[in-house]
Amino acid sequence: MKKTFSIGGVHPDDKKISAGCRIETLPVPKTVYISMAQHLGGPAKAVVAAGDKVKTGQVIGEPTGFISAYVHSSVSGTVKSVGLRKDIVGIPVVHVEIEVEGDEWMEGIDTSDTLVTDIPQDPKFIVDRIKSNGVVGLGGATFPTNVKLCPPPDKKADILILNGAECEPYLTSDYRIMIEKPRQIVVGAALMKRVLGVGRVVIGIEENKPEAIASMGEAAKALAAVSPDYSGIEVMTLKKKYPQGGEKQLIDAVVHRQVKSMGLPIDVGAVVQNVATSLAVYDAVQKNRPLIDNTVTVTGECFPKQSNLLVRVGTPISYIIDYLGGVPETAAKVVSGGPMMGKAISNLDAATLKGTSSVLFLTEAQTKRQPETNCIRCGKCAEACPMGLEPFLLNKLARNGMMDELEQNAVQDCIECGCCLYSCPAYIPLLDTIRMAKGEVIKIIRSRTAPKK
Protein backbone atom coordinates (compact mmCIF):
# COMPACT_ATOMS: atom_id res chain seq x y z
CA MET A 1 0.00 0.00 0.00
CA LYS A 2 1.51 3.34 -1.05
CA LYS A 3 1.75 6.00 1.62
CA THR A 4 0.12 9.39 1.75
CA PHE A 5 -0.90 11.95 4.38
CA SER A 6 -3.80 11.12 6.64
CA ILE A 7 -6.00 14.25 6.77
CA GLY A 8 -7.92 15.76 3.84
CA GLY A 9 -6.48 16.45 0.42
CA VAL A 10 -7.94 16.50 -3.09
CA HIS A 11 -7.23 14.92 -6.47
CA PRO A 12 -7.05 17.59 -9.17
CA ASP A 13 -6.20 16.46 -12.71
CA ASP A 14 -2.40 16.67 -12.81
CA LYS A 15 -2.16 18.12 -16.36
CA LYS A 16 1.60 17.51 -16.62
CA ILE A 17 1.55 18.36 -20.32
CA SER A 18 5.14 19.63 -20.33
CA ALA A 19 6.51 16.47 -18.67
CA GLY A 20 8.14 15.19 -21.86
CA CYS A 21 10.04 18.43 -22.56
CA ARG A 22 13.76 18.19 -21.84
CA ILE A 23 15.34 21.14 -20.05
CA GLU A 24 16.52 23.66 -22.63
CA THR A 25 18.87 26.51 -21.76
CA LEU A 26 17.25 29.87 -22.45
CA PRO A 27 19.61 32.33 -24.18
CA VAL A 28 20.77 35.07 -21.81
CA PRO A 29 18.73 38.29 -22.31
CA LYS A 30 20.37 41.67 -23.07
CA THR A 31 19.45 43.02 -19.63
CA VAL A 32 18.63 41.32 -16.32
CA TYR A 33 16.94 42.83 -13.25
CA ILE A 34 17.99 41.05 -10.09
CA SER A 35 15.73 41.48 -7.07
CA MET A 36 17.21 41.95 -3.60
CA ALA A 37 14.09 40.29 -2.10
CA GLN A 38 14.23 36.74 -3.41
CA HIS A 39 14.08 34.91 -0.11
CA LEU A 40 12.13 34.75 3.11
CA GLY A 41 13.48 37.22 5.68
CA GLY A 42 15.20 40.57 5.29
CA PRO A 43 15.92 41.67 1.71
CA ALA A 44 19.60 41.68 0.75
CA LYS A 45 21.50 44.99 0.65
CA ALA A 46 22.85 45.85 -2.80
CA VAL A 47 26.64 46.15 -2.72
CA VAL A 48 27.16 47.36 -6.29
CA ALA A 49 26.45 50.72 -7.91
CA ALA A 50 25.70 52.03 -11.40
CA GLY A 51 28.80 51.80 -13.58
CA ASP A 52 30.33 48.80 -11.77
CA LYS A 53 31.51 45.87 -13.87
CA VAL A 54 30.33 42.49 -12.58
CA LYS A 55 31.05 38.88 -13.44
CA THR A 56 28.67 35.93 -13.44
CA GLY A 57 28.46 34.56 -9.90
CA GLN A 58 29.71 37.75 -8.22
CA VAL A 59 27.99 38.84 -4.99
CA ILE A 60 25.78 41.88 -5.66
CA GLY A 61 23.62 41.68 -2.52
CA GLU A 62 24.56 40.82 1.05
CA PRO A 63 22.26 39.39 3.74
CA THR A 64 20.84 41.91 6.21
CA GLY A 65 20.08 39.55 9.07
CA PHE A 66 20.12 35.99 10.35
CA ILE A 67 17.24 35.09 8.02
CA SER A 68 18.36 36.63 4.74
CA ALA A 69 20.55 35.48 1.84
CA TYR A 70 23.32 36.48 -0.55
CA VAL A 71 22.32 37.46 -4.07
CA HIS A 72 24.70 36.99 -7.00
CA SER A 73 24.88 38.39 -10.48
CA SER A 74 23.51 35.86 -12.96
CA VAL A 75 25.40 37.47 -15.85
CA SER A 76 28.56 39.45 -16.62
CA GLY A 77 28.28 43.06 -17.68
CA THR A 78 27.77 46.60 -16.42
CA VAL A 79 25.43 47.67 -13.64
CA LYS A 80 23.09 50.28 -15.14
CA SER A 81 21.04 51.10 -12.06
CA VAL A 82 20.14 50.07 -8.53
CA GLY A 83 16.61 51.06 -7.62
CA LEU A 84 12.97 50.20 -7.26
CA ARG A 85 11.25 48.07 -9.89
CA LYS A 86 7.92 46.27 -9.74
CA ASP A 87 7.77 42.56 -8.99
CA ILE A 88 5.20 40.15 -10.49
CA VAL A 89 2.33 41.50 -8.42
CA GLY A 90 3.34 45.13 -8.91
CA ILE A 91 5.09 45.77 -5.57
CA PRO A 92 8.21 48.00 -5.87
CA VAL A 93 11.36 46.13 -4.79
CA VAL A 94 15.05 47.08 -5.08
CA HIS A 95 16.57 45.50 -8.20
CA VAL A 96 20.05 45.65 -9.71
CA GLU A 97 19.81 46.24 -13.46
CA ILE A 98 22.72 44.75 -15.40
CA GLU A 99 23.42 45.15 -19.11
CA VAL A 100 24.90 41.89 -20.31
CA GLU A 101 28.40 41.76 -21.86
CA GLY A 102 29.70 38.27 -22.69
CA ASP A 103 29.52 35.61 -19.97
CA GLU A 104 32.61 35.87 -17.80
CA TRP A 105 32.35 33.82 -14.59
CA MET A 106 34.04 34.51 -11.26
CA GLU A 107 37.22 32.57 -10.64
CA GLY A 108 36.84 29.48 -8.48
CA ILE A 109 33.47 28.40 -9.90
CA ASP A 110 33.50 24.98 -11.56
CA THR A 111 31.23 25.30 -14.61
CA SER A 112 32.01 21.81 -15.96
CA ASP A 113 29.51 18.93 -16.00
CA THR A 114 31.87 16.57 -14.15
CA LEU A 115 30.06 14.88 -11.26
CA VAL A 116 31.85 15.45 -7.94
CA THR A 117 30.91 12.74 -5.44
CA ASP A 118 33.45 13.16 -2.61
CA ILE A 119 31.56 14.53 0.39
CA PRO A 120 33.55 17.11 2.43
CA GLN A 121 34.13 15.93 6.01
CA ASP A 122 33.53 19.25 7.72
CA PRO A 123 29.81 20.17 8.11
CA LYS A 124 30.76 23.82 8.68
CA PHE A 125 32.51 23.96 5.30
CA ILE A 126 29.32 22.62 3.67
CA VAL A 127 27.05 25.11 5.46
CA ASP A 128 29.37 28.02 4.67
CA ARG A 129 29.35 27.16 0.98
CA ILE A 130 25.53 26.86 0.98
CA LYS A 131 25.28 30.27 2.65
CA SER A 132 27.90 32.09 0.58
CA ASN A 133 26.33 30.77 -2.64
CA GLY A 134 22.89 32.11 -1.75
CA VAL A 135 20.97 28.82 -1.63
CA VAL A 136 17.34 29.12 -0.56
CA GLY A 137 14.49 26.61 -0.45
CA LEU A 138 13.09 26.12 -3.94
CA GLY A 139 9.88 24.36 -2.95
CA GLY A 140 8.05 27.67 -2.63
CA ALA A 141 9.09 29.19 0.69
CA THR A 142 12.63 30.38 -0.31
CA PHE A 143 13.79 30.04 3.31
CA PRO A 144 17.61 30.32 3.53
CA THR A 145 18.86 26.72 3.38
CA ASN A 146 21.87 27.21 5.66
CA VAL A 147 19.53 28.37 8.46
CA LYS A 148 17.18 25.41 8.01
CA LEU A 149 20.10 22.99 8.17
CA CYS A 150 21.27 24.41 11.52
CA PRO A 151 18.41 23.92 14.01
CA PRO A 152 18.79 25.23 17.57
CA PRO A 153 20.89 22.95 19.84
CA ASP A 154 17.81 21.65 21.70
CA LYS A 155 16.27 20.33 18.47
CA LYS A 156 17.68 17.30 16.69
CA ALA A 157 16.71 15.84 13.33
CA ASP A 158 16.78 12.10 12.69
CA ILE A 159 15.51 12.20 9.11
CA LEU A 160 15.93 14.35 6.02
CA ILE A 161 13.00 14.20 3.60
CA LEU A 162 13.47 15.36 0.02
CA ASN A 163 10.30 16.64 -1.57
CA GLY A 164 9.97 15.26 -5.08
CA ALA A 165 6.17 15.19 -4.92
CA GLU A 166 5.56 18.16 -7.24
CA CYS A 167 1.86 17.74 -6.54
CA GLU A 168 0.68 21.02 -8.09
CA PRO A 169 -0.96 20.46 -11.47
CA TYR A 170 1.04 21.52 -14.58
CA LEU A 171 4.47 21.91 -12.89
CA THR A 172 7.21 19.66 -14.26
CA SER A 173 10.50 21.40 -13.42
CA ASP A 174 11.24 19.12 -10.45
CA TYR A 175 10.23 16.10 -12.53
CA ARG A 176 12.71 17.04 -15.25
CA ILE A 177 15.64 17.61 -12.89
CA MET A 178 14.92 14.24 -11.22
CA ILE A 179 15.23 12.61 -14.65
CA GLU A 180 18.10 14.69 -16.02
CA LYS A 181 20.20 15.37 -12.89
CA PRO A 182 19.40 12.57 -10.41
CA ARG A 183 22.97 11.95 -9.23
CA GLN A 184 23.59 15.62 -8.47
CA ILE A 185 20.38 15.62 -6.38
CA VAL A 186 21.52 12.54 -4.46
CA VAL A 187 24.94 14.11 -3.80
CA GLY A 188 23.11 17.21 -2.51
CA ALA A 189 21.09 14.95 -0.20
CA ALA A 190 24.28 13.31 1.11
CA LEU A 191 25.78 16.76 1.81
CA MET A 192 22.72 17.80 3.84
CA LYS A 193 22.70 14.40 5.57
CA ARG A 194 26.30 15.09 6.69
CA VAL A 195 25.37 18.52 8.05
CA LEU A 196 22.31 17.25 9.93
CA GLY A 197 24.06 14.12 11.15
CA VAL A 198 21.06 11.97 10.24
CA GLY A 199 21.23 8.34 9.12
CA ARG A 200 18.18 8.32 6.88
CA VAL A 201 17.12 10.30 3.81
CA VAL A 202 13.80 9.63 2.07
CA ILE A 203 13.10 11.07 -1.36
CA GLY A 204 9.29 11.20 -1.61
CA ILE A 205 7.94 11.04 -5.18
CA GLU A 206 4.31 10.60 -6.24
CA GLU A 207 3.26 7.51 -8.19
CA ASN A 208 2.42 9.51 -11.33
CA LYS A 209 6.17 10.02 -11.97
CA PRO A 210 7.49 6.49 -12.62
CA GLU A 211 10.47 7.69 -14.71
CA ALA A 212 11.60 10.01 -11.91
CA ILE A 213 11.15 7.25 -9.33
CA ALA A 214 13.32 4.96 -11.47
CA SER A 215 16.07 7.51 -12.19
CA MET A 216 16.32 8.68 -8.56
CA GLY A 217 16.32 5.08 -7.33
CA GLU A 218 19.10 4.13 -9.73
CA ALA A 219 21.16 7.18 -8.73
CA ALA A 220 20.79 6.42 -5.01
CA LYS A 221 21.80 2.79 -5.61
CA ALA A 222 24.77 3.66 -7.83
CA LEU A 223 26.16 6.20 -5.36
CA ALA A 224 25.63 3.87 -2.38
CA ALA A 225 28.00 1.49 -4.16
CA VAL A 226 30.64 4.26 -4.40
CA SER A 227 30.87 5.36 -0.76
CA PRO A 228 29.25 4.81 2.66
CA ASP A 229 28.48 8.54 2.60
CA TYR A 230 25.52 7.56 0.44
CA SER A 231 24.09 4.88 2.71
CA GLY A 232 20.54 5.30 4.02
CA ILE A 233 19.22 7.26 1.03
CA GLU A 234 16.03 5.73 -0.36
CA VAL A 235 13.20 6.62 -2.72
CA MET A 236 9.63 6.27 -1.45
CA THR A 237 6.73 6.09 -3.89
CA LEU A 238 3.77 8.06 -2.57
CA LYS A 239 0.13 7.88 -3.52
CA LYS A 240 -0.88 10.86 -5.64
CA LYS A 241 -2.75 13.41 -3.54
CA TYR A 242 -2.62 17.20 -3.31
CA PRO A 243 -1.00 18.91 -1.30
CA GLN A 244 1.49 16.13 -0.66
CA GLY A 245 4.37 18.59 -1.14
CA GLY A 246 3.34 20.59 1.95
CA GLU A 247 6.01 20.02 4.59
CA LYS A 248 3.62 18.80 7.27
CA GLN A 249 1.76 16.56 4.81
CA LEU A 250 4.99 15.05 3.48
CA ILE A 251 6.27 14.28 6.97
CA ASP A 252 2.95 12.62 7.80
CA ALA A 253 3.07 10.60 4.56
CA VAL A 254 6.67 9.42 5.01
CA VAL A 255 7.04 8.86 8.78
CA HIS A 256 3.50 9.33 10.15
CA ARG A 257 4.55 12.12 12.52
CA GLN A 258 2.20 15.06 13.11
CA VAL A 259 3.58 18.58 13.44
CA LYS A 260 1.49 20.49 15.98
CA SER A 261 -0.31 23.78 15.40
CA MET A 262 2.27 26.56 14.79
CA GLY A 263 5.01 23.92 15.10
CA LEU A 264 7.97 23.24 12.81
CA PRO A 265 9.12 19.99 11.14
CA ILE A 266 12.20 19.94 13.39
CA ASP A 267 9.83 19.58 16.40
CA VAL A 268 9.20 16.02 15.18
CA GLY A 269 12.82 15.39 14.17
CA ALA A 270 12.41 16.03 10.45
CA VAL A 271 13.95 18.46 7.98
CA VAL A 272 12.30 18.79 4.56
CA GLN A 273 14.08 20.13 1.48
CA ASN A 274 12.93 20.24 -2.12
CA VAL A 275 14.77 18.21 -4.78
CA ALA A 276 15.61 21.46 -6.61
CA THR A 277 17.17 22.79 -3.39
CA SER A 278 19.24 19.61 -3.18
CA LEU A 279 20.51 20.26 -6.70
CA ALA A 280 21.37 23.85 -5.72
CA VAL A 281 23.22 22.50 -2.64
CA TYR A 282 25.23 20.19 -4.90
CA ASP A 283 26.18 23.10 -7.16
CA ALA A 284 27.03 25.37 -4.22
CA VAL A 285 29.21 22.90 -2.32
CA GLN A 286 30.76 20.67 -4.97
CA LYS A 287 31.11 23.31 -7.70
CA ASN A 288 31.22 26.53 -5.65
CA ARG A 289 28.51 27.69 -8.03
CA PRO A 290 26.01 30.26 -6.69
CA LEU A 291 22.27 29.96 -7.25
CA ILE A 292 22.06 32.06 -10.40
CA ASP A 293 19.66 30.02 -12.52
CA ASN A 294 16.73 27.63 -12.13
CA THR A 295 14.40 25.45 -14.17
CA VAL A 296 11.10 27.09 -15.11
CA THR A 297 8.12 25.25 -16.62
CA VAL A 298 6.24 27.28 -19.24
CA THR A 299 2.90 25.62 -19.90
CA GLY A 300 -0.90 25.69 -20.23
CA GLU A 301 -3.31 24.07 -22.71
CA CYS A 302 -3.59 27.34 -24.65
CA PHE A 303 0.21 27.70 -24.91
CA PRO A 304 1.59 26.10 -28.07
CA LYS A 305 5.19 25.53 -26.96
CA GLN A 306 5.32 23.52 -23.72
CA SER A 307 8.78 23.97 -22.19
CA ASN A 308 11.11 23.45 -19.29
CA LEU A 309 13.77 26.14 -19.50
CA LEU A 310 16.97 26.77 -17.55
CA VAL A 311 16.63 30.50 -16.90
CA ARG A 312 19.13 32.98 -15.45
CA VAL A 313 17.73 34.70 -12.34
CA GLY A 314 16.56 38.22 -13.21
CA THR A 315 15.32 37.39 -16.72
CA PRO A 316 12.18 39.38 -17.60
CA ILE A 317 9.15 37.08 -17.86
CA SER A 318 8.19 38.90 -21.07
CA TYR A 319 11.55 37.83 -22.58
CA ILE A 320 10.80 34.16 -21.81
CA ILE A 321 7.34 34.45 -23.34
CA ASP A 322 8.62 36.25 -26.46
CA TYR A 323 11.28 33.57 -26.91
CA LEU A 324 8.52 30.95 -27.00
CA GLY A 325 6.29 32.86 -29.43
CA GLY A 326 4.39 35.38 -27.32
CA VAL A 327 1.25 35.35 -25.20
CA PRO A 328 -1.43 33.16 -26.81
CA GLU A 329 -4.58 35.03 -27.87
CA THR A 330 -6.80 32.82 -25.74
CA ALA A 331 -4.82 33.33 -22.52
CA ALA A 332 -6.79 35.29 -19.93
CA LYS A 333 -4.47 34.89 -16.95
CA VAL A 334 -0.75 34.25 -16.42
CA VAL A 335 0.29 32.60 -13.16
CA SER A 336 3.65 32.13 -11.45
CA GLY A 337 3.51 28.69 -9.83
CA GLY A 338 0.65 26.20 -10.13
CA PRO A 339 -3.09 26.83 -10.38
CA MET A 340 -3.75 25.88 -6.74
CA MET A 341 -1.15 28.00 -4.93
CA GLY A 342 0.41 30.19 -7.63
CA LYS A 343 0.21 33.97 -7.86
CA ALA A 344 -1.34 35.83 -10.79
CA ILE A 345 1.32 37.77 -12.68
CA SER A 346 0.06 41.32 -13.15
CA ASN A 347 3.37 42.64 -14.50
CA LEU A 348 4.90 40.59 -17.33
CA ASP A 349 8.01 42.82 -17.30
CA ALA A 350 8.83 41.54 -13.81
CA ALA A 351 11.98 39.45 -13.54
CA THR A 352 12.31 35.82 -12.47
CA LEU A 353 13.52 35.01 -8.96
CA LYS A 354 15.48 32.07 -7.56
CA GLY A 355 12.16 30.49 -6.58
CA THR A 356 10.29 30.99 -9.87
CA SER A 357 9.12 27.54 -10.90
CA SER A 358 6.64 28.18 -13.68
CA VAL A 359 4.80 30.50 -16.00
CA LEU A 360 1.30 29.09 -16.54
CA PHE A 361 -1.22 30.37 -19.09
CA LEU A 362 -4.91 29.85 -18.32
CA THR A 363 -7.93 30.62 -20.49
CA GLU A 364 -11.00 32.54 -19.41
CA ALA A 365 -12.97 29.31 -19.10
CA GLN A 366 -10.28 27.92 -16.77
CA THR A 367 -10.21 30.97 -14.52
CA LYS A 368 -13.77 32.28 -14.48
CA ARG A 369 -15.37 31.75 -11.10
CA GLN A 370 -19.01 30.75 -10.83
CA PRO A 371 -21.23 33.16 -8.87
CA GLU A 372 -21.10 32.52 -5.14
CA THR A 373 -24.21 30.97 -3.55
CA ASN A 374 -25.12 30.22 0.07
CA CYS A 375 -23.23 27.65 2.13
CA ILE A 376 -25.22 24.43 2.18
CA ARG A 377 -23.26 23.02 5.13
CA CYS A 378 -22.14 20.02 3.14
CA GLY A 379 -18.81 19.86 4.99
CA LYS A 380 -16.78 19.17 1.82
CA CYS A 381 -14.34 21.98 2.60
CA ALA A 382 -13.60 20.52 6.05
CA GLU A 383 -13.19 17.04 4.58
CA ALA A 384 -10.68 18.40 2.06
CA CYS A 385 -8.64 20.56 4.46
CA PRO A 386 -5.25 18.87 5.03
CA MET A 387 -4.75 20.91 8.21
CA GLY A 388 -7.95 19.67 9.83
CA LEU A 389 -9.52 23.15 9.85
CA GLU A 390 -13.16 24.10 9.30
CA PRO A 391 -12.98 26.47 6.33
CA PHE A 392 -16.74 27.23 6.32
CA LEU A 393 -16.42 28.48 9.92
CA LEU A 394 -13.19 30.41 9.26
CA ASN A 395 -14.87 32.09 6.29
CA LYS A 396 -17.82 33.16 8.45
CA LEU A 397 -15.54 34.44 11.23
CA ALA A 398 -13.36 36.27 8.71
CA ARG A 399 -16.32 37.99 7.11
CA ASN A 400 -17.42 39.16 10.56
CA GLY A 401 -13.91 40.31 11.56
CA MET A 402 -13.82 37.98 14.60
CA MET A 403 -10.06 37.86 15.15
CA ASP A 404 -10.00 36.13 18.56
CA GLU A 405 -12.27 33.35 17.32
CA LEU A 406 -10.20 32.98 14.13
CA GLU A 407 -7.07 32.46 16.22
CA GLN A 408 -8.86 29.98 18.51
CA ASN A 409 -9.88 28.05 15.39
CA ALA A 410 -6.24 28.02 14.18
CA VAL A 411 -6.58 30.12 11.01
CA GLN A 412 -2.82 30.68 11.39
CA ASP A 413 -2.25 27.00 10.49
CA CYS A 414 -3.80 27.41 7.04
CA ILE A 415 -1.20 26.50 4.39
CA GLU A 416 -3.17 28.31 1.65
CA CYS A 417 -3.42 25.12 -0.39
CA GLY A 418 -6.82 25.97 -1.86
CA CYS A 419 -8.35 22.50 -1.25
CA CYS A 420 -11.39 24.11 0.41
CA LEU A 421 -12.05 26.43 -2.50
CA TYR A 422 -11.54 23.55 -4.94
CA SER A 423 -14.15 21.43 -3.10
CA CYS A 424 -16.87 23.98 -2.41
CA PRO A 425 -20.06 23.43 -4.46
CA ALA A 426 -21.30 26.91 -3.48
CA TYR A 427 -18.24 28.58 -5.07
CA ILE A 428 -17.51 30.53 -1.89
CA PRO A 429 -14.08 32.23 -2.18
CA LEU A 430 -12.87 30.46 0.95
CA LEU A 431 -9.16 30.75 0.18
CA ASP A 432 -9.36 34.51 -0.37
CA THR A 433 -11.21 35.29 2.86
CA ILE A 434 -9.18 32.84 4.95
CA ARG A 435 -5.83 34.00 3.53
CA MET A 436 -6.59 37.63 4.40
CA ALA A 437 -7.78 36.72 7.90
CA LYS A 438 -4.69 34.57 8.45
CA GLY A 439 -2.44 37.52 7.58
CA GLU A 440 -4.21 39.72 10.12
CA VAL A 441 -4.15 37.08 12.87
CA ILE A 442 -0.43 36.39 12.34
CA LYS A 443 0.24 40.13 12.68
CA ILE A 444 -1.66 40.13 16.00
CA ILE A 445 0.25 37.06 17.25
CA ARG A 446 3.59 38.62 16.28
CA SER A 447 2.77 41.93 17.93
CA ARG A 448 1.99 40.02 21.15
CA THR A 449 5.25 38.07 21.10
CA ALA A 450 7.53 40.87 19.78
CA PRO A 451 10.05 42.17 22.36
CA LYS A 452 8.94 45.49 23.89
CA LYS A 453 11.05 48.48 22.77
Ligand code: SF4
Ligand atom coordinates in the same frame (compact mmCIF):
# COMPACT_ATOMS: atom_id res chain seq x y z
S1 SF4 B 1 -6.54 26.79 2.13
FE1 SF4 B 1 -6.32 26.65 4.36
S2 SF4 B 1 -8.38 26.33 5.13
FE2 SF4 B 1 -8.41 25.88 2.92
S3 SF4 B 1 -8.06 23.70 2.79
FE3 SF4 B 1 -6.04 24.65 2.63
S4 SF4 B 1 -5.27 24.69 4.72
FE4 SF4 B 1 -7.47 24.30 4.85
Ligand code: SF4
Ligand atom coordinates in the same frame (compact mmCIF):
# COMPACT_ATOMS: atom_id res chain seq x y z
S1 SF4 C 1 -17.88 23.25 1.01
FE1 SF4 C 1 -18.82 25.26 0.71
S2 SF4 C 1 -21.00 24.82 0.88
FE2 SF4 C 1 -19.98 23.05 1.75
S3 SF4 C 1 -19.77 23.50 3.96
FE3 SF4 C 1 -17.90 24.26 2.99
S4 SF4 C 1 -18.35 26.41 2.56
FE4 SF4 C 1 -20.31 25.43 2.92
